Amino acid sequence: MNIAIDGPAGAGKSTVAKLVAEKLSYLYIDTGAMYRSLTFAALRQRVNLENGSELRTLLDTLTIDLKHDSEQVKVFLNNEDITEQIRSNEVTSNVSLVSSHEEVRTEMVERQRLLAKVGRAVLDGRDIGTYVLPKAEVKVFLTATVEERARRRHEELQAKGLQSDYEQLKIEIARRDELDSSRVFAPLRKADDAIEIDSTHLTIPEVADAIIDLTKERT
Ligand code: C5P
Numbered sequence: 278m279n280i281a282i283d284g285p286a287g288a289g290k291s292t293v294a295k296l297v298a299e300k301l302s303y304l305y306i307d308t309g310a311m312y313r314s315l316t317f318a319a320l321r322q323r324v325n326l327e328n329g330s331e332l333r334t335l336l337d338t339l340t341i342d343l344k345h346d347s348e349q350v351k352v353f354l355n356n357e358d359i360t361e362q363i364r365s366n367e368v369t370s371n372v373s374l375v376s377s378h379e380e381v382r383t384e385m386v387e388r389q390r391l392l393a394k395v396g397r398a399v400l401d402g403r404d405i406g407t408y409v410l411p412k413a414e415v416k417v418f419l420t421a422t423v424e425e426r427a428r429r430r431h432e433e434l435q436a437k438g439l440q441s442d443y444e445q446l447k448i449e450i451a452r453r454d455e456l457d458s459s460r461v462f463a464p465l466r467k468a469d470d471a472i473e474i475d476s477t478h479l480t481i482p483e484v485a486d487a488i489i490d491l492t493k494e495r496t
């Protein structure tokens with residue numbers, strides 16, 4: 278049994294996926310964190326982000342582990358904890374370019390399918406329902422208006438006491454959606470059999486409950 282949650286940046290996929298996984302005792306697999314980890318490594322080693330085969334050569338030297346503790350999912354790159362670093366602005370603004378290369382995606386998808394084989398897993402990303410797990414029993418496409426997604430991110434940053442510019446966030450989120458939707462290989466797209474949930478006026482628990490109900494209907 279696999280649950281696929283796809284959608285644009287900042288729609289709340291990871292928070293919802295985590296909650297659903299927790300409530301159903303499923304494994305949560307954050308596929309975005311895997312692309313972010315490669316981006317982090319590539320920036321650090323000054324690999325040309327336009328070059329898919331160089332990125333693939335780098336990826337072949339990397340292990341990326343998503344380790345769950347009671348609080349959060351920690352991300353390890355060759356056993357180094359990079360949980361915080363992969364959320365930096367630099368990684369966020371380059372990850373769509375890195376993930377656009379077919380050489381990178383084919384390897385990532387293989388790793389993701391292997392992880393999902395444990396059975397009961399929730400995966401969130403952009404191409405889970407369309408490409409990674411086209412036979413997933415539950416497929417959700419989670420959206421929200423760009424204004425709402427920017428507002429949530431803005432509040433999150435402010436709550437952490439970090440500098441944040443709402444208008445700038447709106448531009449960055451829209452740019453990332455555009456890049457992710459327009460890439461040639463496995464773009465961000467709603468699967469034909471996915472259920473679309475617009476979270477603009479819903480809370481995280483409301484969205485999670487809707488997905489849990491869907492899952493129960495299908496088991
Ligand atoms: O989900 P998150 O915002 O962390 O994803 C970061 C980026 O990784 C996305 O903007 C997208 O470029 C890429 N990604 C992807 N396919 C996935 C998950 C993430 O291309 N399945």
